Amino acid sequence: MTRIDQIRQIFKETFSCEPAYMARAPGRVNILGEHVDYNDGLVLPAAIDRAVYIAFAPAKTRHSSILAVNMNQRVAFTPATISTRSQIDSTPLPDWARYPAGVMWSLSESGLKVCAMNAIFASDVPIGAGLSSSAAVEMAFTVAWQTLGGWTLSPMRLALLAQKAENEYVGVKSGIMDQFASACGVEGKLLLLDCRSLEWKTLALPSSVSIVIADTTVRRKLTSGEYNKRRAACEEAVRLLQQYLPEIESLRDVSVEDFNRLEKNLPREAGMRARHVVEEIARTRQAEPSLEAGDIRMFGKLMNECHVSLRDLYEVSCPELDTMTRIAGSLEGCYGARLTGAGFGGCTVNLVEKSFAEKFSTALAKRYEEETGLAPQVYISHPSNGAEMF
Ligand code: NG1
Numbered sequence: 001m002t003r004i005d006q007i008r009q010i011f012k013e014t015f016s017c018e019p020a021y022m023a024r025a026p027g028r029v030n031i032l033g034e035h036v037d038y039n040d041g042l043v044l045p046a047a048i049d050r051a052v053y054i055a056f057a058p059a060k061t062r063h064s065s066i067l068a069v070n071m072n073q074r075v076a077f078t079p080a081t082i083s084t085r086s087q088i089d090s091t092p093l094p095d096w097a098r099y100p101a102g103v104m105w106s107l108s109e110s111g112l113k114v115c116a117m118n119a120i121f122a123s124d125v126p127i128g129a130g131l132s133s134s135a136a137v138e139m140a141f142t143v144a145w146q147t148l149g150g151w152t153l154s155p156m157r158l159a160l161l162a163q164k165a166e167n168e169y170v171g172v173k174s175g176i177m178d179q180f181a182s183a184c185g186v187e188g189k190l191l192l193l194d195c196r197s198l199e200w201k202t203l204a205l206p207s208s209v210s211i212v213i214a215d216t217t218v219r220r221k222l223t224s225g226e227y228n229k230r231r232a233a234c235e236e237a238v239r240l241l242q243q244y245l246p247e248i249e250s251l252r253d254v255s256v257e258d259f260n261r262l263e264k265n266l267p268r269e270a271g272m273r274a275r276h277v278v279e280e281i282a283r284t285r286q287a288e289p290s291l292e293a294g295d296i297r298m299f300g301k302l303m304n305e306c307h308v309s310l311r312d313l314y315e316v317s318c319p320e321l322d323t324m325t326r327i328a329g330s331l332e333g334c335y336g337a338r339l340t341g342a343g344f345g346g347c348t349v350n351l352v353e354k355s356f357a358e359k360f361s362t363a364l365a366k367r368y369e370e371e372t373g374l375a376p377q378v379y380i381s382h383p384s385n386g387a388e389m390f
Contacts (some may be wrong), residue, residue, distance in 0.1 A: 001114060003053060006389070007069070007122055011055040013304060014067050014074075015118045016275070019055035021147055025123035025139035025387035026051040028132045028181035029213055029338050029349050031190055032299075033284040035314055037175030039234055039277045040196040040252035042284040044203070045177055046211065046383035047185020050126075052136040056144045063088050064104070064318055068096050069122035077101055078116070079108050099134055102169030103141040106161050110314035113149040126377065128219050130341020135178035138162035139387040142183075147389060155386055156198060159183035163250040172224075192288060196252060201293045209335070210357040211349060214328070214364055215377040218345035227342050230314065237274035240266055249275035251277040260384055276313040280306060300335025300351050307338030316343030322346045327367045331360050 001009070004022065011019040026047040033043035059065060063081075067074040072324070075097040076088045082101040085093050093101055102324075107114045121140060125133040142162045145154065153161075159179035166172050166179070180193055189202035210386070234251055241248060244262050248254055251274055254262075259278045262269045283302045290298040307325050311317040321339040325348050328337035333356025340349040352360045361378040368376050 003122070003124075005142040007053050007055045007120065010067070010069055010122075011057075011118075011120045014120055015057070015065075017057065019120075020057035021144070021389060022053070022055050023140055023147070023389045024051040024053050024145045025136045025143060026185055026384050028137045028178060028185070029211060029347070029381065030130075030177065030181075030204065030286050031211070031349060031351075032280075032302060034280060034306060034310055034338075034340070035230060035250075035316070035342075036277055036280050036284070037177040038231055039188055039281070040250040041192050041281040043177045043195060043279065044190050044284055044287055045181040045193070046190045046205070047181050047386050048125075048131065048211070048213070048381045050124045050131065050379070050381070051382045051384070052121055052125065052133075052140040054119055054121040054130065054140040054144055056117050056148070058148050059116040059118045060188060061096045061117055064100075064117045064119070066097065066100055066117075067120040069120055071096055073097075074086055077104075079104060079114065096137075098170050099137040099165070099271070100141045102165030103138050103145065103162060105169045106165040107145055107149075109164070110161060112145075112151055112161075114145050115148040117144065117148055117261040120143060126215060128346070129215050130343075130346035131213070132178040132182060134161065134166065134172075135182045138165055139179060139182040143387045143389065155183040156180065156200075158387070180384070182332055183386045185384055187383060187385050189383050190291065192284075196250075203288060205291070206294055206296055208354050209296055210352050210354045211381045211383070212328075212352050212357060212364075213340075213379045213381050214317075214324050214348045214350065214361075214368070215379075216324055216345060216368075216372075217374050217376055218318060218320045219359050220318065220344035228318065230316065233270045237266055237270040239273075241271065252281060254278050256282050272313045272315070276309045279309060296335050296351065303336030303338045303349075303351065304329065310339055310343060314343075320345065320374065321348060323371055324364070324368055324376070327371070328360075328364055331363055332356055333360050 333353035
């Protein structure tokens with residue numbers, strides 16, 4: 001049975017009727033531009049071929065009923081109950097249900113029609129691995145409520161509404177990159193997004209190249225505290241640099257040349273963090289002509305430099321991520337390898353010559369397990385479309 005048949009079947013068993021609609025919303029992998037989205041920088045993610053699948057129909061009840069297949073848990077809520085983060089029987093919403101509830105809240109806040117719905121969803125995006133499983137859930141529900149509400153907004157506008165759910169309802173102060181990639185993905189393309197203007201374009205990934213995602217299986221609990229510290233260090237650097245460059249609003253506005261001249265005025269740690277951001281934005285700019293010229297070697301080199309910078313300047317790597325990228329770099333067919341997402345665990349992203357991808361994945365998994373004792377998950381992936389009905 002295909003995944004789609006499976007979802008249809010579970011909907012039928014749960015609600016005793018056929019789903020009226022089905023949709024999918026993908027996870028994403030960030031290829032370049034790490035820890036720059038909250039510095040108004042440029043990012044280069046791609047939607048991936050792992051996604052949240054949702055089957056849904058309008059409900060005849062006043063409440064929405066939602067079953068999370070992966071959790072085997074069902075919730076029921078209305079716009080009134082979610083304002084107190086609870087269900088119609090007054091029990092609290094479980095953590096996973098804050099994403100659909102947050103989307104309902106965000107859409108209602110924006111004055112959009114939000115109908116009661118019966119839905120089931122399942123996901124094959126690994127959780128907590130830096131592949132935006134939560135943005136995929138948010139985008140799946142955003143698209144579902146759009147369909148039932150009969151209104152149509154651009155994918156970017158939908159992404160902004162989902163981001164509002166994440167920031168203001170779930171309470172995670174993330175940038176726009178994750179929801180953007182899940183909403184705006186294009187088959188076979190990388191997405192270059194300017195996080196300040198929200199302008200974006202696609203860049204072709206040569207069809208001879210595969211994206212290989214390798215999950216270290218390490219999950220660090222301290223991530224959010226460390227993430228916030230990195231954000232604070234960037235803000236401190238901006239404040240101090242404004243004494244010399246009063247026109248700057250974020251590290252996006254600082255050139256590498258100005259930074260080289262002025263770094264001596266920053267405390268050591270803020271200086272290291274800011275150097276990563278300034279240079280990473282420059283690397284992402286350089287990626288555009290490299291990809292347009294089909295120079296995948298140059299592009300891979302930028303990815304390798306990014307990893308070194310995340311490890312040594314931004315200090316968000318960990319031994320397992322370093323081991324995974326070191327092994328990848330020694331294998332045939334690998335153009336570039338680096339940690340992806342916030343860091344401290346999760347996944348690496350690798351660009352690999354397609355004809356070597358299988359061999360690369362097997363060797364990477366084997367050697368990583370030999371060195372660390374951990375059995376990793378390795379996926380050969382490719383850029384996919386963003387959230388869509390099917
Ligand atoms: P991950 O680790 O993939 O969730 C996080 C942020 C992104 C971005 C990256 C670092 C969340 C939900 N997402 O991504 O916005 O800042 O770190 O580039 O916190």
